[in-house]
Amino acid sequence: xxxxxxxxxxxxxxxLSVNEFYEMRPAHFFLxxxxxxxxxxxxxxxxxxxxxxxxxxxxxxxxxxSDRVKPNQLWHFPWDNENDVEQHLKxxxxxxxxxxxxxxxxxxxxPQPET
Numbered sequence: 001x002x003x004x005x006x007x008x009x010x011x012x013x014x015x016l017s018v019n020e021f022y023e024m025r026p027a028h029f030f031l032x033x034x035x036x037x038x039x040x041x042x043x044x045x046x047x048x049x050x051x052x053x054x055x056x057x058x059x060x061x062x063x064x065x066s067d068r069v070k071p072n073q074l075w076h077f078p079w080d081n082e083n084d085v086e087q088h089l090k091x092x093x094x095x096x097x098x099x100x101x102x103x104x105x106x107x108x109x110x111p112q113p114e115t
Contacts (some may be wrong), residue, residue, distance in 0.1 A: 009033065064066060 006029070010021040014032055021029070049071075056071040061068075072080055 045077075045079060052077070 005009070007021055010016040010029065011018060014029075014036055016024070024032075035058075052071045052075045056069060056074045059074065060068045
């Protein structure tokens with residue numbers, strides 16, 4: 001990650017001017033980037049849910065009442081089981097969670113070269 005790459009994100013995605021980018025504290029930049037990503041994900045999820053619901057409705061118009069499907073049976077999204085992931089993380093012992101976290105952080109600091 002270079003400063004030029006972050007500048008591109010700041011000016012291209014976040015709508016910052018070059019001066020605003022360079023005057024901004026890193027913590028504020030990453031908070032703004034986090035919110036931008038969260039909003040983009042919410043829009044993506046809303047559109048995906050709408051498409052899934054519309055598709056299920058169109059399918060259900062053409063089948064018998066006993067054969068109707070629910071939207072999540074027709075098309076499964078990764079966030080359908082978010083509660084399961086949270087429960088799994090809560091079930092992890094603290095030392096195992098810390099080990100996985102350190103592995104993740106170390107992998108981010110020292111990324112393996114792509115081959």
